[in-house]
Structures are given as C-alpha cells and as structure tokens.
Amino acid sequence: MELLGLYNYWVVVVLMMIGFYIVIAQGNLIKKLVGLNIFQTSVFVFFISLAYLEGGTAPIALEGVSEYSNPLPHVLILTAIVVGVALTAMGLALVVRIQETYGTIEEDEIHQQEDLH
C-alpha cells in the first residue's frame, strides 16, 4: 500500500522517458521539439501533483473551506508553460531557417551535407 501512493511519480517518470526517448532517438527536428514538449509537460505534472492535497480544493477562497492545494507550484507552472511555449516557438523558427539553408530537417542528412563541405 505504501508503494501504491507513489503512482503519480511513476506516471511522470514514464512520460518524461517517452519525451527523452523522442529527443535522442528521432532524427526529425520537429519531432524532437515535440519530445522536448512532452518532457516539459511531465515536469509540470510533477509539480502540480506535488501541490495536490488530499481533501483539498482548488486554491480559490471559499466560505467554510480550510484545505486548499498549494498555490505556489501552480504559479510556478503557469510561468513555466508560457516560457516553454516561447522556447518552442524559438526552436520552430530555427527549424524553418534550417530547412531554408539545408533543404531538410532530418538530422543525419544535415550531418551528411556538413561532411561534404
């Protein structure tokens, strides 16, 4: 029973490893960014699940409610989501430029072209 209470971390770890696998094993640059995104989201889920309180409600003040989830991780993750999207936008812009310069967004083809030069 002790171990079952840790399942939220295991979901996070599995998601994180899926993202990690995509980042290192896939050659397509857009796919890599998607993997990075999944990795990020797993960290978000980790923080939010840390903030969860059994028997608590969402952190909006109500009459007669004394148990709330921790609002601080929520704030941090709000910031992190927006920053993550800004980073992804930057990465996608770089992908567009790579496509214009090399004519491909596959990692190994870019390496081949680099070797030829």
Add this chain to the structure above:
Amino acid sequence: MVVGIAIVRVRNLLAVTMLTGIYSLLVAILFVLLDAVDVALTEAAVGAGLLVILMLATISLTTRKEKVHATRQSIMALVVVSVTGAALIYATLDMPRFGDPEAPAHVHLSPRFTQESPTEIGIPNMVTSVLATYRGIDTLGEAVVIYAAAVGVLLVLGTGTVRRRRNRKDEDGPEAGEKS
C-alpha cells in the same frame, strides 16, 4: 501516455501535431483533476491552441513527412532511457505519498498563502494574488523571456522583404532559397 507512445510511432508530422493538441488537452484535464484550474486553463489555451498553430505554420514551411531511420541508434537510446527511468523510479521511493498533508511542500509556505493572502491582497483566487504580488518578479522575468523569444524569432526568420532582398544581393552565398 498512450498518446505519447503514438507520437513516437507516427511519421506523418501533421498527425503528430494533432496528437500534440490532444495530449495538451488531456494534460489540462489532468490538471483540473489535480485542483489546478488556472494551470489547466493556460495549458489548454497555450498548449492545445497556440502550440498547434505554431507547429502547423512550421510544417507548412518545411515538410510533412518524416523519413525512416535505421534502428541501430534507437536500441542504444532505449537502453539509456530505460536506465534513466529505472534510476528515477528508484529515487521516487523516498518521495512523500500522493496527496499527503504532511508532505514538505504543504507545511511551509502553503498555509501562509492560503490563509493570509485573501485578506492581505483582497483577491479570492490565491494563484492570481501570488502570481501578481509575492512572485511578481517571476512574472516580470516571464515577460522578459517572452519578449526575448519574440525578438529572437523575428531576428531568425526576418521579415519577408528583408530576406528576399538579401537573397537577391548575395547570389554566391549558401543557398537560402525561399521554399514558401
């Protein structure tokens, strides 16, 4: 999780984009279930909306199909990923139980915010009051990051007219032909 695995397998980038949107929505639902309504709103708007639009724009500028690769490298990657995952799961054995009121995350700052901030700030939504006041500097930093990213994207992509002029000027440079 299933959607994540599907993203690994699907090679059509358009389908990957759609799966990313679905994934973001599922994560948003998960956030609602975990009592994080503000975060869920942001994730649904930003992840499922803005991100998908950005990816669609990128795909329309680049290519839609992903090429097939040799599996030699991915076995190595699978090993690395498994080892890292096993180490992380081992590390979770020391973590507090899910939803435990005695967890360190709940005993220090949380009571202060949940009990005092509605009277101190006067806003019932604690996430808003923490975001705008106690953690105001963080929010300023976030705004700086967004600004920097916007400037960066504009610098990298340039505006269409500037790029066309540059392409016409240096013909002997690396082929920077416009695909769009």
